[in-house]
Amino acid sequence: MSDRPDLDLRRLQTQALVDLTRIRHAVERSVEQWLAEAELSPVTPAQANALLVLFDARRPLRQAQLARALSLSEVTVGRFVRALEEGGWVERDRDPDDSRANRISPTRKAREALPRFIAVSNRVLDTAFEGMSDEAVVRACRCIAAMRANSTRMPTRPSAHPMRRCGSCSSAISASARRCSSCMAACATARGSGAMPHRLPTTRPDRVRSGAPA
Secondary structure, X not given: OOOHHHHHHHHHHHHHHHXXXXXXXXXXXXXXXXXXXXXXXXXXXXXXXXXXXXXXXXXXXXHHHHHHHHOOOHHHHHHHHXXXXXXXXXXXXXXXXXXXXXXXEEOHXXXXXXXXXXXXXXXXXXXXXXXXXXXXXXXXXXXXXXXXXXHOOOOOOOOOOOOEEOOOOOOEEOOOOOOOHHHHHHXXXXXXXXXXXXXXXXXXXXXXXXXXXX
């Protein structure tokens, strides 16, 4: 029996994972630009997501609850909260049920800006799912949800020998390389045409801006 179908399927699976990463990069770049256009800077895409979770909850949340909703560590969410608090977007008060914990809630400034955050969110969704039927959107979301559930079985602890990352797109590369083969090819093509490619932003959730404009 030929193994060709299996190879073709593997290529499709590989391309799907690559495409998900590219979609994430594209969405983050677009959201950052659209937040700036809506005069919501210096809120980052990740910080805006935290704000929308707080709005959706319709009640103050503890930092641990917010971290679970975002599927991030409490340390990372703590950085988001500090930056948002410095910018006047959230406030913290003592939890009446636990004096050791604080509750986080949007400020009046954030509530007044909610329509602009929703407009940016709708713009992202309309662009990402343009041309897709309702049924196609449901199928895509179910497939992605299944992949996310499968990803919970992947290792989460950092390796004793951390992988080197491409300086442009953060893809895994060999210890002796500076960029992945795709980015090197793109750079070579750009040099030939006289234009260098746009450098992709860092997408690690713990790389957040401070609450003050740069």
